[in-house]
Amino acid sequence: MTNKSNDNINAKDFLIGSLVGTLVGASLALLFAPKSGKELRGDINKGAHELKDKAVELKDVAYEKTDEFKKYAKEQSAHIQDIVTEKKQEFEEKYQETKNMIKNKAEEAKKKAKDNVAEVTDKAEDVKDQATKKAEAAVEASEKVKDAIEEAAEDIKEK
Numbered sequence: 001m002t003n004k005s006n007d008n009i010n011a012k013d014f015l016i017g018s019l020v021g022t023l024v025g026a027s028l029a030l031l032f033a034p035k036s037g038k039e040l041r042g043d044i045n046k047g048a049h050e051l052k053d054k055a056v057e058l059k060d061v062a063y064e065k066t067d068e069f070k071k072y073a074k075e076q077s078a079h080i081q082d083i084v085t086e087k088k089q090e091f092e093e094k095y096q097e098t099k100n101m102i103k104n105k106a107e108e109a110k111k112k113a114k115d116n117v118a119e120v121t122d123k124a125e126d127v128k129d130q131a132t133k134k135a136e137a138a139v140e141a142s143e144k145v146k147d148a149i150e151e152a153a154e155d156i157k158e159k
Contacts, residue, residue, distance in 0.1 A: 012065070015058055022054060 026047040 015061060019054060019058060023051065026050070 029043075
């Protein structure tokens with residue numbers, strides 16, 4: 001893009017320089033040429049017509065370059081629009097992908113927490129059941145000890 005822009009600027013500068021050079025050269029030639037008034041007026045008239053023709057030619061070149069610039073600007077605008085649309089689509093896809101990944105991770109963590117709660121609850125139930133069994137066994141053992149002590153006390157009384 002920069003190279004094409006520089007070429008357009010160089011072409012414009014060349015055209016302007018050519019026009020100015022033509023004007024200066026024609027003016028100097030007319031002023032320093034030893035001619036009669038009628039010849040000088042004819043040369044001036046001829047130079048004016050040539051200048052007018054050059055101006056028309058330069059105007060046409062300017063219109064052509066303007067059209068080229070418009071076309072180039074439209075192409076670049078369309079290209080940039082395509083890039084923006086593509087990048088927007090990529091961003092949306094990445095956003096949805098990240099959103100889904102985070103959602104899945106949160107669901108996994110929630111499930112894992114539920115599983116851990118269920119496991120801890122099961123272990124607590126097992127500990128409770130074991131504690132209940134041991135308490136019952138302790139109560140039973142204490143009753144046996146009590147009965148044994150009562151029997152021993154009766155044996156002692158009888159003797």
